[in-house]
Amino acid sequence: MSDRELNLLDAVELALKHSSRLGISGVEVYGTRYKRLTINASQGEIKSVLFNDEKGLALRLNLNGRVVFSYTNSLDTSSIRSFIENTYKVLRSSPVDPLFKGFYELSGEYVSPPEIYSPVISQRLSDPADLVENIRSVVSEFESSNFRVTWLNAGLGEARQVIANSEGVFKEASTTFARMFVDTIAADGVNRSPSVYEADGWRNRIPDPWKMLEKARGKALKSLRREKVSLPTEYNIILTPEGFMELFNATYGEALLGISYVNKSSPFKERLGEQIAPECFTVIDDPQAPGKMGSIPFDGEGAPTYTKTVIENGVLKTFLFNHYYGQIAGFQSTGNASRAGYTSPPGISWSNVHIEPGDVRLEELLEEGNVILVERIQGVFNARFQTGDYGGAGTPSWLYLKGGRVKSLGSISVSGNIYHDIKENCIVTRDVEDKGSLRAPYILIRAKVHQI
């Protein structure tokens, strides 16, 4: 190292000033420093603990439509200067993007969502012994001859982010997060249940591994003994909130991003203000929800975030845009520019997805019978948002018969076209799951099924 590392704010300021000194008029600097602790456990014991201490600067330069993105993780003065000079050299030979019109200009009001920073999580990060011990005792308690924790992954983190550009934006925020993921199976000789997952995450509290494993164990044991059943080609299925969110993200979620609008790959491009889903369906993007994983005061380009209804009673109200795709499409940024850290240029993503609940209770739907409850559709990421076609293994799945009898189906093949199927038959429950970046009900749709 040739000289001392700068703190994040100084590094961002230096990058802005040095770019301007070189005569570059369009500059955007994104800096982040994060500390993260990752605990992995399986087979009833802690396997590894990892501590990351990372910082880096991402830079976008614009010279008359020639745009280049670059990043560095060396934050001393001379490294930052030479990084900018090298990026500038590349900029001059970069291709022109005729649709690039500059970086986000300061406007709008910034509101910080409540509870996005937790001193408790920050403290646990510097002294994780109690958390490690808690996870150790929980996984050890749950490991048994017929139930296994294949993988428990817990992550705690604290991040500081700064975004600044030549159009006057200079914003900073500190956030924390704590997330947990468990992957479990029930086993009996060569009999295996399908894998049962539970995931949770918050900015203001640490998920409880005991509750998550208890829930997973109940489902895994319930799906251990599968029964062969003759099913008709089409059947009513109820997707859990997590299961439906995976399907939603891979279909509607992608189709309603500004990039799909601009690239003409969204089937809803010409349908703003029209009915694209049944009336039971209202979807909100809410980056201001207290303590949720996707809550943040500004987006990856420095635009303020705000709550917006994307689909209201089935009617398409807006697409989600960052500044770049918004200006190409003739819309304002909706504050949905996203970054996967300092190593990637801004894309577009949902923040927290909230699907409004309905009136019917899950219990009532199950009691009525002739319905399959599907935990999640494995492989649903292969769904085609352009068409709505999807298919995968509904796993685990249970058949609810009239009179309350339940049969474990293990995994079933589930497929269809969500844009079509949801219109044909859509019921959403009053019961909701609120965790991670989702708040959603159970949803009943018609699908093609086949037992594997």
Place this chain on the structure above:
Amino acid sequence: MELLSDEFLDEVENYTKGFSCGDYFDIRVVSESGRSLRMENGRVTTNKLYREKGLHARVYYNGYWGSATSSSTDKENVLKTLEKACIIAKSSSTPTTRKRSLGNHKIVESIYGWPVKRSFDDVDLSAKISDMQVVNGILESKEYVRSVVVRLNEWVEERIIYTSEGAKVREVKPYIYFAAMATGSVDGRNVTAYKNIGRINGYTLFDEIGPEEFALQIISKLEKQAKAKSVKPDKYETIVSPDLVGTLIHEAFGHLAEADFVLSGSLLKEYRGKEIAPDFINVRDVPEVSQGFGNIKFDDEGTQARDAIIVDKGVVKEFMTDRERAALLDQKPTGNARSESYRVQPLIRMRNTILLPGDWSLDELIEDIDYGVLLGTPLGGEANLDGTFQVGIQDAYEIVKGEVGEPIRVSSITGNSIDMLRHSVGVSRNFRVDYGFCGKMQWVPVSSGGPYLRVAKEGAPSLGAV
């Protein structure tokens, strides 16, 4: 584009002299420099250039791993990061010693650079963009195509691994990856198709087929999808194409044979040493294969990589391992510990996972099928420890009276990998590998491949029809 000096391995050894904590430690330094280009409907929307390096220190203390990372690789930080890893390992351990072994290990000292056929620096940016434009132009020339995205990623990755046992390894790989996706609408039916290519020898993307042929293969898939007819979601006598065999062998079977999953309850554990398939079924995960995108000489623990003989003549032989799990399973390490970057710990990951070819021709495999399906190119997939799998499908065809017939609409297939292999009828002599990335918590380049495989209806995957 290499970022670390030849002397750096010796420097790391000197930095850590005198450091002691637990039973073992290792240092992994990864440097990477590269460029990513993204073209959307003919416009270059991303021109990304980067260089980074960082280090990952691991300490093994009483059978527990503690790790820490840093983006600075000077002497002060190497030691600071090791000390942090030591503190974490100690705080993860329990007062009761859990004695685990990393096993007896061959200490390797080696430096290897994968041969570069054509350096990235020898090809102008304009020539790279021109290749992308050729693909884009051919796809956009079809009036039914609405959207085209073309991506080109090239990067040189250098890894050095130094272990407290004395292993010193350095490996340099010049990766390139190219992919294109087109979406359109034919007679009101939406269609979308994708193709990719990956290499580890510099800018050699179009040595076998030119960008024109690359684009035409995507168009062929789009047009087949447009004509495809519906089929009942069911099981059929099935021929699986080499590309799909590779994906199935990776997703549906390979993950079950990764030692971390084996020890956590994978169904395959129960079948070690037992016959699960006919004797023409041979499954390997190999560190080197012609055109393999998952080729490695050493893994991220400094282990010399070797073939993992997963299934030999239908019998489950061994699993893919890192050092700790090889010792637990009483196996020799296979060199499957891989990581995405210096920021994360190595996990057991596949390299090039293949089903070995047999001696049938494709015609012989098909000729007595009265009605069945030929499953073509895959999208991604996912597997479950009970053997259940799901793979997305781009193109599929019916087989009628021994002949490949019309395209059919299949969104995905679901099945059970053990059932599928058990009911295999034969494998062809044609053999092909494909390229991609595996996303088990982290992304690493891999290849997979095989011959055509015939599966009896009983064990065939169910078609997810739309």
